Every structure is written in C-alpha cells, then in structure tokens.
Amino acid sequence: MGINLTNFLSSKSKNTKMIDFQDLDHLDGLSISVVSANLYKDNRDDLTMFYFRGGANYSSIYTQSKIVSENIKWNINQRPQKIFSLIVNTRNANTFTGKQGYESLKKIADLTAKQLNNKQQEDEESPKKISTKNIIFGCTGTIGETFPYEKIYKNIPNLINKIRYTQNKFIWMKSALAIMTTDTKPKLAMEECQIGSEKVKIYGIAKGSGMIYPNMATTLVYIFTDATLSNDILGKLLKKNISNTFNAISCDGDTSTNDMATIFATNEVNNSSVKSINENKIKNFDKSLNNVLLNLAKRIVSDGEGASKFITINVSKCKNEIDAKKIAFSIANSPLVKTAVSGEDPNWGRIVMAIGKAGPKINLNKLSIKFGNIIILEAGKLHQGYDEKQTANYMKGGDIEINIEIFTGKKNFTAYTMDLTNKYIEINSDYRS
Amino acid sequence: MGINLTNFLSSKSKNTKMIDFQDLDHLDGLSISVVSANLYKDNRDDLTMFYFRGGANYSSIYTQSKIVSENIKWNINQRPQKIFSLIVNTRNANTFTGKQGYESLKKIADLTAKQLNNKQQEDEESPKKISTKNIIFGCTGTIGETFPYEKIYKNIPNLINKIRYTQNKFIWMKSALAIMTTDTKPKLAMEECQIGSEKVKIYGIAKGSGMIYPNMATTLVYIFTDATLSNDILGKLLKKNISNTFNAISCDGDTSTNDMATIFATNEVNNSSVKSINENKIKNFDKSLNNVLLNLAKRIVSDGEGASKFITINVSKCKNEIDAKKIAFSIANSPLVKTAVSGEDPNWGRIVMAIGKAGPKINLNKLSIKFGNIIILEAGKLHQGYDEKQTANYMKGGDIEINIEIFTGKKNFTAYTMDLTNKYIEINSDYRS
Numbered sequence: 001m002g003i004n005l006t007n008f009l010s011s012k013s014k015n016t017k018m019i020d021f022q023d024l025d026h027l028d029g030l031s032i033s034v035v036s037a038n039l040y041k042d043n044r045d046d047l048t049m050f051y052f053r054g055g056a057n058y059s060s061i062y063t064q065s066k067i068v069s070e071n072i073k074w075n076i077n078q079r080p081q082k083i084f085s086l087i088v089n090t091r092n093a094n095t096f097t098g099k100q101g102y103e104s105l106k107k108i109a110d111l112t113a114k115q116l117n118n119k120q121q122e123d124e125e126s127p128k129k130i131s132t133k134n135i136i137f138g139c140t141g142t143i144g145e146t147f148p149y150e151k152i153y154k155n156i157p158n159l160i161n162k163i164r165y166t167q168n169k170f171i172w173m174k175s176a177l178a179i180m181t182t183d184t185k186p187k188l189a190m191e192e193c194q195i196g197s198e199k200v201k202i203y204g205i206a207k208g209s210g211m212i213y214p215n216m217a218t219t220l221v222y223i224f225t226d227a228t229l230s231n232d233i234l235g236k237l238l239k240k241n242i243s244n245t246f247n248a249i250s251c252d253g254d255t256s257t258n259d260m261a262t263i264f265a266t267n268e269v270n271n272s273s274v275k276s277i278n279e280n281k282i283k284n285f286d287k288s289l290n291n292v293l294l295n296l297a298k299r300i301v302s303d304g305e306g307a308s309k310f311i312t313i314n315v316s317k318c319k320n321e322i323d324a325k326k327i328a329f330s331i332a333n334s335p336l337v338k339t340a341v342s343g344e345d346p347n348w349g350r351i352v353m354a355i356g357k358a359g360p361k362i363n364l365n366k367l368s369i370k371f372g373n374i375i376i377l378e379a380g381k382l383h384q385g386y387d388e389k390q391t392a393n394y395m396k397g398g399d400i401e402i403n404i405e406i407f408t409g410k411k412n413f414t415a416y417t418m419d420l421t422n423k424y425i426e427i428n429s430d431y432r433s
Numbered sequence: 434m435g436i437n438l439t440n441f442l443s444s445k446s447k448n449t450k451m452i453d454f455q456d457l458d459h460l461d462g463l464s465i466s467v468v469s470a471n472l473y474k475d476n477r478d479d480l481t482m483f484y485f486r487g488g489a490n491y492s493s494i495y496t497q498s499k500i501v502s503e504n505i506k507w508n509i510n511q512r513p514q515k516i517f518s519l520i521v522n523t524r525n526a527n528t529f530t531g532k533q534g535y536e537s538l539k540k541i542a543d544l545t546a547k548q549l550n551n552k553q554q555e556d557e558e559s560p561k562k563i564s565t566k567n568i569i570f571g572c573t574g575t576i577g578e579t580f581p582y583e584k585i586y587k588n589i590p591n592l593i594n595k596i597r598y599t600q601n602k603f604i605w606m607k608s609a610l611a612i613m614t615t616d617t618k619p620k621l622a623m624e625e626c627q628i629g630s631e632k633v634k635i636y637g638i639a640k641g642s643g644m645i646y647p648n649m650a651t652t653l654v655y656i657f658t659d660a661t662l663s664n665d666i667l668g669k670l671l672k673k674n675i676s677n678t679f680n681a682i683s684c685d686g687d688t689s690t691n692d693m694a695t696i697f698a699t700n701e702v703n704n705s706s707v708k709s710i711n712e713n714k715i716k717n718f719d720k721s722l723n724n725v726l727l728n729l730a731k732r733i734v735s736d737g738e739g740a741s742k743f744i745t746i747n748v749s750k751c752k753n754e755i756d757a758k759k760i761a762f763s764i765a766n767s768p769l770v771k772t773a774v775s776g777e778d779p780n781w782g783r784i785v786m787a788i789g790k791a792g793p794k795i796n797l798n799k800l801s802i803k804f805g806n807i808i809i810l811e812a813g814k815l816h817q818g819y820d821e822k823q824t825a826n827y828m829k830g831g832d833i834e835i836n837i838e839i840f841t842g843k844k845n846f847t848a849y850t851m852d853l854t855n856k857y858i859e860i861n862s863d864y865r866s
Contacts, residue, residue, distance in 0.1 A: 065790050096782070142782055143783075144781060144782045144785065257785070257786055335768075342858070343861070352576055352577065356501070362499050381531065420862075421862075422855045422858045424768075425772055425853060425855045428773065429854075
C-alpha cells in the first residue's frame with residue numbers, strides 16, 4: 001500500500017482548531033472489510049464493504065447534479081426498508097458507463113446478497129433474507145472509463161471472508177484510507193451521546209478533496225450509529241444537519257456526479273422510540289450528529305487540494321440566511337481572496353470586491369470587516385487604528401478567520417474554505433494516466 | 434517606463450485566431466494625452482486624458498456590484514448631454530475612499546473644466562462652455578488606499594499642454610499601456626464601416642486581466658467613433674453588443690467595483706440621422722461595433738493572468754439562451770476544467786461534471802461533446818472512434834475549442850476563457866506592496 005498507515009495515525013493535524021484523529025472502535029451491528037481489487041494497479045486498498053448483519057435503517061442525500069453516476073441511479077432505484085451492505089470502490093466513478101456500469105452493479109449486488117445469505121445461514125440464529133435491493137454502492141474516481149466489473153466482482157468473496165464481528169480503530173482507518181482518491185489524509189470522526197438514558201455512538205468517515213467547491217471532487221460521507229432510529233427520523237436529522245456542515249463547504253446544487261451522504265442505524269441500542277426530531281430526548285444526538293458532520297466537513301476543507309491555510313468566513317447580521325450564505329460563498333469562492341490568503345496578504349480590498357459582487361444589499365455605512373479580532377473596516381470606514389503589519393502577521397497563521405457584519409438584519413452563515421496555491425494547479429493539471 | 438513599447442508593437446499575438454495589433458490613427462474630434470503622475474513610483478505612464486473638443490455624445494455601462502468606486506458614483510451623478518473629457522488613472526481604484534475620493538474627483542474636474550475652457554478660448558472659433566459635469570473618470574487599481582489626489586491634480590495642466598489635434602498609432606498605444614494594471618499587453622482594436630454612404634471609424638481600447646471572471650480585475654472598455662449618433666442610439670447599440678462580447682467573458686452581475694464600458698461619438702462625420710437601431714443603415718456599424726468589442730474581449734481573455742491557452746466554449750441546441758449561458762459558464766468557470774486544459778489533458782469527464790452541475794436539463798441520450806472537430810461523446814455515448822492520443826495532441830495547441838450540443842432546443846451561447854496555471858497563483862498571491 002502506498003500510504004503509510006502508521007504515519008497517518010501519529011500525524012498531527014496542521015489545523016490547531018481541529019481535533020486530532022479520533023479512534024473509532026466497535027459499533028454493534030456493523031462489520032467492515034477492506035481489500036485491494038488492484039483498481040489503481042498498485043495494490044492499494046480500494047474496495048470496502050460495510051455489512052449490517054441485522055440490516056440497518058438508513059437515509060441518503062445524493063448529488064443535485066443533472067448527470068449522476070450509475071451507482072446513484074442504482075441506489076435511488078432500490079429503496080428497501082433496510083440496507084444490509086454498502087460497497088464502496090474508488091478509482092472509477094461509474095459515471096457515463098451506461099448499461100455496462102449499471103448492470104455490473106446488479107451482478108455484484110446479486111453475488112453479494114447470495115453470499116451474505118450463506119453467511120447469515122452459518123452465523124445467525126435467525127438468519128435474515130437479504131436480497132439484491134438491500135445492497136447499495138458508493139463509487140468515486142475517474143468519469144467515463146469502463147467500470148472495472150470483473151476486478152470488483154471477483155473480490156466480493158474476499159470481502160465477505162474478511163468480515164469480523166469486532167471492529168477496532170485499525171479497520172476504521174483502513175476503510176477511511178480505502179475510499180480516498182486525491183485526499184492526502186483519511187477523515188474520521190466520532191461522538192458518544194445519549195438518547196434518553198441510553199448511550200449511543202455516532203461514527204463517521206468521509207472523503208473528498210476538491211478546491212473551490214469540494215463537491216467538484218466527489219464527497220462521500222458515511223455516518224453509522226448503533227441507535228434505534230427510523231428511516232424517517234434519520235432522513236430529517238441528516239437533512240437538517242447537512243445544511244451548516246457539508247453545505248457550508250459546498251454551494252447548494254453545485255455537486256459532483258457522485259456525491260453521497262448516508263446515515264445508517266443498526267438499531268442495536270434499545271433506546272426509547274423517537275417520533276419527531278423536535279423531541280427533547282433526541283436533542284443530544286442531534287447536536288452530536290452536527291459535530292461529527294462538521295468535523296468531517298472541516299477535515300475535507302483542510303485537506304483541500306494544495307491547501308496551506310484553513311479559512312473560516314463568518315457573515316453575520318444579514319436580512320436572511322440566504323443573503324449571508326451568498327456573501328460567505330462569494331468570498332469563499334473568490335480565487336483572488338484565496339490567492340491573497342495563500343500569499344499571506346491582508347488584501348481586504350478583495351474581500352470588499354467579493355461582498356459587493358455577491359448580490360445582496362449591504363449597509364455600507366455600518367459594514368464591518370475583521371481578520372480574527374483585528375478590525376479592518378468599522379462603520380464602513382478603514383479603522384483608525386488599522387495596523388497593516390499586525391494584520392500581515394495574523395495572515396501568517398494556519399487558521400484565518402474573516403468576520404463580516406452586514407447590518408441589514410439578524411441572520412448568520414459560516415462558510416469554510418482553504419487557500420489557493422500552486423500545489424492545487426500541480427495536482428489538477430497532472431495528466432490522468 | 435517599465436514596459437517596452439517597441440516590443441509591444443512588434444510582438445505577435447500567441448493566439449493564432451486573434452488579429453495582431455491593429456494600428457489606430459487619427460479620429461476627428463478626439464485628442465489623447467498621456468503623462469506619468471508617478472502613481473506607481475516608477476515613472477510609468479499612469480494618467481490619460483481623452484479630450485473631445487466639440488463635446489461627444491456617449492453612453493456607459495457600469496458594474497453591477499453593490500459596492501462601487503467613487504468615480505462610478507461621480508459618473509452616474511453627472512449625466513450631462515455631452516462629455517468633453519474622460520480622465521483615466523491606474524494604480525488606485527478610488528474605492529472605499531469615501532468623501533476624500535469623491536471630493537478629489539470634483540476638484541480635478543473643476544480644474545480640468547477651467548483649463549479646457551481656456552484652451553477652447555485660445556483654439557476654437559466658437560468656443561464651447563465646458564463645466565465640471567462634462568468630465569468623467571475611469572479608475573482602476575488597489576481598493577481602499579487614499580486617492581492620490583495631489584499627484585493627479587498637479588498633472589492636469591501637463592495633460593492639457595500635451596494635447597495635439599492629430600493622433601497616431603503611438604499615442605493610442607501609449608494610452609492603452611497607461612490604463613493597464615496587471616495586464617501584460619495593451620488591448621486595441623478598430624473597424625472602419627459605413628453609416629449609409631458615409632465612412633466612419635470605430636476605435637477601441639480596453640484593459641483587464643483577471644482569471645476566472647475577468648471582471649474580478651477591473652475591466653475598462655472605451656470605444657470611440659467619429660460618427661454622428663445620439664446618446665440614445667449609442668446606449669442601445671452598446672447594450673445590445675456587450676451581451677455576446679464582454680458578457681461572454683464575464684458572468685452577468687459578477688463585476689468588480691470599477692467596471693466601465695463607454696462609447697463616445699464625436700459627431701464629426703455628417704452621416705444621415707439614425708433614429709432606431711433596427712434601421713438598415715446602422716446594420717454595418719452595429720456589426721463592426723460587435724467586432725471591435727469581441728476583439729477587445731478576446732484580448733482580455735488571452736491576456737488573462739497566467740493564461741497559456743485560449744478556450745472557446747460553444748454550447749448549442751439549448752431550450753433558451755439562459756440555459757446555454759449557464760452551461761457555458763459552468764464549464765468556463767470550473768477550475769478543474771481549466772487546470773485539465775493547462776495540463777493538456779482531454780479530461781472530458783470534468784466537462785461532463787460541469788454540464789451536470791450547471792442546472793439546466795440535458796438530453797442525455799443525445800448529448801454531444803467535441804474538442805475542436807474531434808468527437809468525444811455522440812448521442813450520449815463515448816464515440817466509437819474516440820482516440821485519446823489524437824485528442825491529447827489537439828490539447829497541445831494554444832486555441833482549445835469545446836463544442837457541446839444539448840438537444841433541448843435551438844439556442845446557443847459562446848463563452849471565452851483561458852486555462853488556470855501556476856503563473857496565475859504567483860501573480861495573485863504576491864503581496865501587494
């Protein structure tokens with residue numbers, strides 16, 4: 001394997017605000033197995049199976065793109081009550097692969113269901129009946145190449161052979177590495193919380209490493225909990241918490257052909273039943289889910305292609321959240337702002353430019369801009385005590401915070417992005433093969 | 434002066450499709466003078482006066498940004514029947530300069546009007562009365578620095594002293610150089626045409642050198658004609674012809690604080706009166722104006738910061754022009770497409786991604802993609818004869834054409850852009866001072 005696992009486990013995140021790697025361990029009802037199907041021709045791990053032996057409740061959010069990969073079509077066409085396996089491959093996006101891509105998934109799902117049924121017969125006291133539609137897929141990689149059906153198909157028995165009932169931090173790390181494409185670091189996060197009096201776990205892994213919009217590279221996010229929650233509640237919780245986490249690093253509707261966020265509940269913890277996401281007993285879980293998603297979203301940003309600095313853009317006191325979001329993304333997506341940050345230049349003129357072009361009206365006589373706590377503009381004027389040297393010094397840090405107050409209302413939005421560097425160009429102008 | 438004028442005059446445009454430098458010469462009714470006010474502290478030319486001794490009819494299109502420079506405010510607040518002078522400075526955008534910036538312009542306009550009145554008294558048989566409001570400004574450069582009022586004010590007499598009645602290619606080149614900021618080449622274009630039986634000239638200069646949207650750096654476009662045309666007709670012609678020229682390189686509404694396109698008519702040619710832009714006698718002028726604007730717009734793209742390749746994106750057979758434009762700009766603004774082009778990689782998967790995320794519905798079963806004449810996708814499938822080597826070879830050229838057919842209707846849009854290179858990052862991450 002090209003990637004040194006030990007280095008990853010011991011490496012410290014550059015971003016001081018980010019919690020370092022969190023150790024994920026056993027989660028009842030879930031098994032993970034990882035193999036190399038040699039899709040990259042260098043024997044790196046590239047094929048991962050998540051197996052829910054009791055079946056998992058679940059909910060997914062998919063790309064808004066008008067062109068979607070064959071695996072997204074497959075997943076949308078199934079819709080079983082429970083999922084028994086999620087199979088994720090990297091290297092090939094299964095997009096523009098047409099019938100070959102879709103039929104490949106069907107054959108792989110058939111084989112998986114058949115072999116998992118055999119496994120259920122051997123292992124379980126009351127074996128479940130697993131059918132083809134209980135299997136869903138995550139695919140990421142190059143678009144338009146023939147889907148490597150044979151390599152994946154013949155590795156299904158290996159994946160199933162490797163299933164162990166107890167998981168540890170190594171298998172989690174292995175799976176987080178095996179779903180990567182151009183990512184340089186695996187992304188894992190976890191929280192423990194309570195539903196009513198019962199302790200539950202929320203574990204998550206993700207991949208994605210684009211630049212201006214992380215969504216231009218495929219984002220995959222998989223969340224696992226041992227709680228008992230219905231498909232309906234999972235869907236509402238996921239939708240609610242994606243908006244200020246993954247949608248704060250990617251503009252609505254601007255997604256790759258393969259983006260996929262799915263939450264699975266193994267129902268192993270016998271917590272009291274949740275009927276609505278407004279119930280008090282789910283608040284703690286709700287908050288923890290947000291933490292896990294935000295943690296993963298930030299890890300994707302800070303691993304952005306060529307990123308050298310993590311940028312947080314807080315836009316506050318807007319008429320509505322849509323305005324705040326428009327302004328935040330106008331700044332976050334401006335290559336001129338991003339290159340200024342990479343050059344450690346407190347070029348606030350470019351931020352003014354990005355605010356102006358965003359669209360929403362601005363209260364120019366009140367507009368305030370700060371880098372961290374350093375006031376640049378106050379009441380629409382350059383702050384009297386503005387000290388360029390002090391600000392330039394602030395820009396040398398790895399964590400840059402841009403704080404904007406618009407003064408047209410009370411709504412806020414925070415976007416996360418990274419700087420734009422030479423390294424980004426190198427990564428993306430490299431010929432594919 | 435840091436820039437070698439002879440080199441510019443003799444240099445060949447890299448872009449084979451682009452006409453090389455056109456020599457602009459005398460245009461009745463217009464005088465140009467250029468000085469260095471030492472705004473860059475290196476004695477380069479940085480201050481230009483366009484003087485219309487009989488007064489010029491005119492029309493302007495300004496930035497759509499919610500934050501505009503003081504000179505745009507000034508220009509909008511005047512609205513005289515005729516303009517006698519346009520003064521353009523570089524180095525300082527006069528944005529976020531508040532009262533100091535605005536009042537500076539007033540004092541400079543006062544002085545200019547006074548001195549031009551003196552000149553009229555000396556030179557003209559029937560001197561015109563020039564007032565402060567007959568003077569407008571173009572400003573470009575850094576945002577938020579105090580406007581260099583004194584340097585500019587004290588150079589007004591020098592500008593007026595240097596006015597000569599006959600213009601030649603050297604003074605045009607000098608002015609095109611003097612309005613530049615990060616541009617590496619001056620932009621000039623011309624056409625001669627007829628209104629009815631009368632020959633008229635259309636001359637234009639421009640500056641602007643941003644990347645993803647050229648509008649992120651200020652775009653200045655000044656068009657001059659010796660024709661007799663009313664403010665109303667000039668306005669309609671400019672608006673009509675900007676949409677598939679300068680708005681084909683910059684997305685609507687996404688503009689810098691200072692963008693400005695103005696057309697001036699000196700009314701020196703006694704052509705027959707034009708009452709509507711639908712009249713037959715204006716068709717030839719209309720087409721020539723479009724040529725001049727498109728020529729300048731393309732020069733801005735090909736001089737885009739760090740650009741190594743010129744990219745033309747033709748999106749056709751759409752339901753409406755808005756759809757075609759959305760798809761064209763989704764491709765043109767994708768950093769992943771732009772870096773692939775810079776890496777000479779025919780990575781059509783990224784084009785599919787950009788089409789998919791653009792928003793409009795696609796007829797996937799008919800979708801066609803070509804690089805130049807090389808068919809990549811046909812009827813929604815990878816073309817049988819697709820030859821990656823041949824396509825990679827095409828990508829080595831300096832002019833890349835991406836041709837897309839959507840098959841939802843009959844409307845088209847063409848966008849122009851350039852590739853994204855390391856050079857762009859270097860230019861924009863350089864600390865300002």
